[in-house]
Amino acid sequence: MSESPEQHQLEEDLKGQGSTEEVSDPEVPDLPQDAEGGSSPPDSRATTPSSPSAEGFSIVAEECFLLTQAVSVVESLMGYSINDKMTDLMVFLFQKYRKKEMTTHTEMLQCVFLDCEESFPEIFRIVSECMYLVFGIDVKKAKNSSQCYIIMPALGLSYDGTVEDVPSFPKTTILIIVLGVIFFQGNCAREEAIWDVLSGIEVFPGSEHLIYGEPRKFITEDLVNEHYLENRLVPNSDPPEYEFLWGPRALIETTKLEVLEFLAKVKDTTPSAFTVWYEEALREEEERFQLPDLPDWL
Template identity: 25%
Template sequence: MSHRKKPSNAHGSSQSTSNAGPTATQEEEDDATFTQPSTMQVQKGLEKLTPAQVDQKTAEVVQYFLVKDQKKIPIRRADLVKHVVKEYRNIYPEIMKRAARTFDQVFGLKMVEIDPKNHLYILINKLEPVTGASPITNPTNPKLGLLFVILSVIFMKGGVVRESVVWKILKNLGVDIGEKHEEFGDSKKVVIEEFVRQRYLEYVRIPHTEPVEHQFRWGQRAEVEVSKPNILLFMGALHGQEPQSWSQQYQEAHRAPNSSQSGTSSQR
């Protein structure tokens, strides 16, 4: 049982202490020891494998993504390498390239690395037209409707909103975080745990507040999956105004729709 953990501990223990602290998970240690293979290393690795072996491993990666994506939780490279790629890590780039092609051609999905630093991947619906309805506004999923409202509030208020403001707006809409909701149950838990874990929202403590206060921002998944122009269309319909009425938000929405996740996050 201990054979598989020993290499990671041997290579990663000193790194976890100096870089990630004593709370680093096993996956983080594994990822710290993983180096992206060079083109030459990949080529040499492919020469030792049959096409069938590479195809099989690619299929396993695709299946892993599809299963994990059901819960909308980003897939970590560390988990992927440790649990699926395993001894094929020397051809990791080739496997990911083939998996991305499969998602594109077979499923109409796009594999996106939303966090290049921590290597987190998500799948987004590539077939959805940019001008169409956001996948998040699906009326058959009330939970995503709740999320869309929160993302709209954050966007319209400049990208950062205190949690007290969000709770007040939700209460006006009949979602009181102090009471159990018939549809969502513990709605506060849904917002600050589920939506945050799925990377739709960031829930950040505001420094020097007593009692402690937090604020919400768009998460990395929202930046690549949610259409800001559609939010403006939604708000315009709600208030009977043209989207251009909100000049700052209009410029933000049309500057680089759904493609500036790293830039927008760092600016906020």
């Protein structure tokens, strides 16, 4: 399959680790940048589950411990330092997510911010951003409530790649990035283009990432088996090479506009900055909500 000069430039853009400044011309969003900085392990208050089973406690507790060890990776991806109180809240919210529990403003204050309530709003904003962009976890207010928060996968996706009985982190962000690469590559992307982008966050096939694990099986098998992706052999490729498209489950659960909005947050810009893809996403949104033509007899 031959590439046009425009497609070649697109692949070059995908490899970059550009700045997070807003852009006016269309470009493929790269990924969060490295930053220096460290964080001490949090205290134990935010890592104590309320009433899990013994087995559930063991897994959740191990995940919470692993999360404290992964803070440096989160800092690298987000581009700023994560202090102890941010880590405490991150662990608390992650624990709630894995146990499929809601939380409240009061509970967060009592469990994490008992001695510094005034710092809660800003720390909550930063941690919510980290959870969303790094783990693909959306912390959002429940409808008809100003106190309750729902903690769920980003974009309403229903699969995050975690395994119930094995300590693991959500891979929702990887799924969204892959969907984005496919979109930016003309709705069909070769596996090589996907790895080019993921290498920007130090995610490589066959290499274990502290947060995202080993990604090859997740992308080429799990997401295909879960119908988020479809794969097909590139004609006349030697050695055999595969390309990926959105699968039916992705088409049902999310939209190109939602994926674009997520990637725009990664890039710290607006979806409209990616003009070509934004216009395509808007057209598809309009088509989704268009009423069908009524028959003549009505």
